[in-house]
Amino acid sequence: MTQSVVVQVGQCGNQVGCRFWDLALREHAHVNKRGLYDEALSSFFRNVDPRKSDGGACCVGGRIQHLKARAVLIDMEEGVVHGILQGPLREVFDSAQLLTDVSGSGNNWAVGNLTYGSAYRDSIVNKLRKAAEHCDCLQCFFLIHSMGGGTGSGLGTRVLSLLEEEFPDVCRIVTAMYPSAEDDVITSPYNSVLAMRELTEHADCVLPVENQSLVDIVNKISLMSHDAKPGCVLKKESTVTSGQGGVSPTERPFDAMNNIVANLLLNITSSSRFDGSLNMDLNEIANNLVPFPRLHYLVPSLTPLYTLADVNIPTRRLDQMFSDAFSKEHQLIRADPKHSLYLACALMVRGNVQVSDLRRNIERLRPSLPFVSWNQEGWKTGLCSVPPVGHAHSLLALANNTCVKPTFMELRDRFTKLYKKKAHLHHYLHVDGMEQSAFSEALSSLSALIEEYHHLDATKARLIPDAPRLSIAR
Amino acid sequence: MSVVTVQLGQCGNQVGQELFDVMCSDARDVHRKTYSAVSCERFFRQTTQGALEARAVLIDMEPKVINHSMSKAAKSGRWRYGETSHFSQKQGSGNNWANGYCVLGPRHRDAVEELVRRQVEHCDMLAGFIPIMSVAGGTGSGVGTFITQCLRDVYPSSFVLNHLTWPYGTGEVIVQNYNSVLTLAHLYQLSDAILVHENDIVHKICSQLLKIKQISFSDINRVIAHQLGGVLQPTLTPASCGAYSRHPIGELMSALACHPEYKLLSVCTIPQMASSSIAFSTFSWPALLKHLRQMLISNSKMEGGIDWQVCPPPASAGGSRSLSAGSFNTSLANLLILRGKDVYSAETGGFEDPAIYTSWLPPDEALSLWKSPVPFNKYEKSATLVSNSQALLRPLDDMVRKAWNMFASRAYIHQYIKFGISEEDFLDSFTSLEQVISSYSELQ
Numbered sequence: 001m002t003q004s005v006v007v008q009v010g011q012c013g014n015q016v017g018c019r020f021w022d023l024a025l026r027e028h029a030h031v032n033k034r035g036l037y038d039e040a041l042s043s044f045f046r047n048v049d050p051r052k053s054d055g056g057a058c059c060v061g062g063r064i065q066h067l068k069a070r071a072v073l074i075d076m077e078e079g080v081v082h083g084i085l086q087g088p089l090r091e092v093f094d095s096a097q098l099l100t101d102v103s104g105s106g107n108n109w110a111v112g113n114l115t116y117g118s119a120y121r122d123s124i125v126n127k128l129r130k131a132a133e134h135c136d137c138l139q140c141f142f143l144i145h146s147m148g149g150g151t152g153s154g155l156g157t158r159v160l161s162l163l164e165e166e167f168p169d170v171c172r173i174v175t176a177m178y179p180s181a182e183d184d185v186i187t188s189p190y191n192s193v194l195a196m197r198e199l200t201e202h203a204d205c206v207l208p209v210e211n212q213s214l215v216d217i218v219n220k221i222s223l224m225s226h227d228a229k230p231g232c233v234l235k236k237e238s239t240v241t242s243g244q245g246g247v248s249p250t251e252r253p254f255d256a257m258n259n260i261v262a263n264l265l266l267n268i269t270s271s272s273r274f275d276g277s278l279n280m281d282l283n284e285i286a287n288n289l290v291p292f293p294r295l296h297y298l299v300p301s302l303t304p305l306y307t308l309a310d311v312n313i314p315t316r317r318l319d320q321m322f323s324d325a326f327s328k329e330h331q332l333i334r335a336d337p338k339h340s341l342y343l344a345c346a347l348m349v350r351g352n353v354q355v356s357d358l359r360r361n362i363e364r365l366r367p368s369l370p371f372v373s374w375n376q377e378g379w380k381t382g383l384c385s386v387p388p389v390g391h392a393h394s395l396l397a398l399a400n401n402t403c404v405k406p407t408f409m410e411l412r413d414r415f416t417k418l419y420k421k422k423a424h425l426h427h428y429l430h431v432d433g434m435e436q437s438a439f440s441e442a443l444s445s446l447s448a449l450i451e452e453y454h455h456l457d458a459t460k461a462r463l464i465p466d467a468p469r470l471s472i473a474r
Numbered sequence: 475m476s477v478v479t480v481q482l483g484q485c486g487n488q489v490g491q492e493l494f495d496v497m498c499s500d501a502r503d504v505h506r507k508t509y510s511a512v513s514c515e516r517f518f519r520q521t522t523q524g525a526l527e528a529r530a531v532l533i534d535m536e537p538k539v540i541n542h543s544m545s546k547a548a549k550s551g552r553w554r555y556g557e558t559s560h561f562s563q564k565q566g567s568g569n570n571w572a573n574g575y576c577v578l579g580p581r582h583r584d585a586v587e588e589l590v591r592r593q594v595e596h597c598d599m600l601a602g603f604i605p606i607m608s609v610a611g612g613t614g615s616g617v618g619t620f621i622t623q624c625l626r627d628v629y630p631s632s633f634v635l636n637h638l639t640w641p642y643g644t645g646e647v648i649v650q651n652y653n654s655v656l657t658l659a660h661l662y663q664l665s666d667a668i669l670v671h672e673n674d675i676v677h678k679i680c681s682q683l684l685k686i687k688q689i690s691f692s693d694i695n696r697v698i699a700h701q702l703g704g705v706l707q708p709t710l711t712p713a714s715c716g717a718y719s720r721h722p723i724g725e726l727m728s729a730l731a732c733h734p735e736y737k738l739l740s741v742c743t744i745p746q747m748a749s750s751s752i753a754f755s756t757f758s759w760p761a762l763l764k765h766l767r768q769m770l771i772s773n774s775k776m777e778g779g780i781d782w783q784v785c786p787p788p789a790s791a792g793g794s795r796s797l798s799a800g801s802f803n804t805s806l807a808n809l810l811i812l813r814g815k816d817v818y819s820a821e822t823g824g825f826e827d828p829a830i831y832t833s834w835l836p837p838d839e840a841l842s843l844w845k846s847p848v849p850f851n852k853y854e855k856s857a858t859l860v861s862n863s864q865a866l867l868r869p870l871d872d873m874v875r876k877a878w879n880m881f882a883s884r885a886y887i888h889q890y891i892k893f894g895i896s897e898e899d900f901l902d903s904f905t906s907l908e909q910v911i912s913s914y915s916e917l918q
Contacts, residue, residue, distance in 0.1 A: 137565050
């Protein structure tokens, strides 16, 4: 069984991370009835006996003493992390796993990446190494941060390149929160584009999530639950936005949105933690979904978003769940994959679903989904038998699809609007080590990426004939 | 004579467990002492406490499946796996053949060879090895190919019969075609013969013949196990002079693997039906054999939707029969295994018709007939046909075509190169398989 370490950077990263740990504990409590520290738990938690003097790490198979999250929490201001340490999750984190500073990054990528990046380099590397040493077999680093701010985006991407340097064999999966167009941080386009370059170069996979999509999903669910239809009640704990049953008693603003991202992370790792008839490990995700090294942006979509409590209404049919996964309302970025080109698609199913259900739905949906010519059957499937809390089954779809192109193009437009006027540039150039060339390089990296997607898109309408086969002399 | 099975990867371990289950029930339920004794000796060994232990080595790069298979076996109460006869790591092969073949296989070679050696030592006489694996993933395909090579190196005079499960045509794994092409090209050099099951076909058997509504992988694996059991359980062969044959794998090879360019074997079994229907059905050898023969020549691997229009071309027709022309399936060699009541009176003349074979072998050498009077797995009469014919040509060609298209755009190649194989290696594999396709297409 492998372990994963979560590295949460910045305010957004830490808030999402916090929801993740809460939901992870809830999920394991639901499944693990005997209080034994099993393999599934060990993938995200260490079991520590604080009475022992040597650090007290306990092996798999014993009773749960004290669970510690395999995490490193980094923030350049104290508020969020201290909030976590005062909240109900305080027991789950060790002070050695935290790195904080006082003054924040001022929404400036250069401050996060260069100033704090250099100042705290050794400290960060030490904490990462410590977390890695506690692992028997470290498979993956999950990095969570936002793109629009200063710490998450700047220091987060610095951590990413440190991970590549120090642990080149360990997979790096980044969950990046992209700002919406109406973001209140004026310099968010700069921060995002500068960070994008790092993600394109150093990450193995990126799961882009847009705030606006999360808002839309949350609104949709609350519309559903406030619907006046009699008997139409949502089952407790079942919405993808609900943290009910977890450790924290009350829900705070943004919690609902962050829960969605937390569920994404839980579902992606479910097959490596639990049993199933067709396992899908994390290293298989990168291998199957990334055909070319730079095109590693995977659009996530989660279904179902909720289940209905009323037993008279039939549970949302399995097939509906599959259809929903491809609809644009369920994607976590604002994109419509059905009208763009699929390079590859992974379906991770949890719960009581058999291979025949999976096949039937793939056959049904396949004709309406445009796939690139050389990957007409580009499906990667996984079946995990343990469903998430509150649902009988669920589906996570990860699509490597050219529908990210418009999102990136919009980002580039917002960037150019500011850059043309050199607005706010001086804040960045004043930072030690930051040069103007960084901006132009980041822009050209993004343009090159968009160009690669564009190139593939252009093949969409054309009928590509089979490549001529090798002929054998007889 | 005993057979050592090597179960590789998730598929190999799941199929292997079902196979031993079928063979154990068959050996135990049947009231024929000699048959039971031969079957048990072949696949199991009696421990000092009297329990039956499978002669198997379980290998996987992650532990969950092996644990599951071992506990499932133990739960059956009738047989189990050896306590220490397994090897697993913490992390899988990532569906990457190169990772399995170039990195993980060599890294764990010694441990695996040791486990195999121990099983071989428990055998009085070794009949051969059967590695069981899939071709779509990373461990079964990559590590499996490497281990097959090791078996060849360490036991050069033993037979190696690889059992492969080919994935569904529409994607279980995106890079499945690369993994399949690399595996098949290498195994063709290493293996004595390659016995293939295709998930698509087995799925159809489950839905149309066995009438299973929600088909799970256990159902699929049970069908594969039934068909494999039908091949491997004891039989009386022409060479065994009235006793159960003690060289099952060797005789299978000499029956079917007559030429190094033709190693692909397909299996079909008749009848296959829901167990609840068996009691209400009557079987007759003429009907069973007639259907089976038509299944062979029309290349339908299951009894249902058989195309009765297909018939062997008249003897005077010349010219080569290529892939596209007609649907007649030419055989190189066939092995017909009959089990059950009245087996000695079964009339198998239809399989000796020279028109269904290529012209190089006389039909009495091309057809081998094995019999066993013991009914197998609840069927009063059953027939299994192992065929070296053009049956796998179309699926193989599809697999190579899709892999080649992907290779032409160089998609995913960087994932393989980083583990140590080169584009040259890919090209070599493609070339070998085009050769195989060409050889089979030109059978006439």
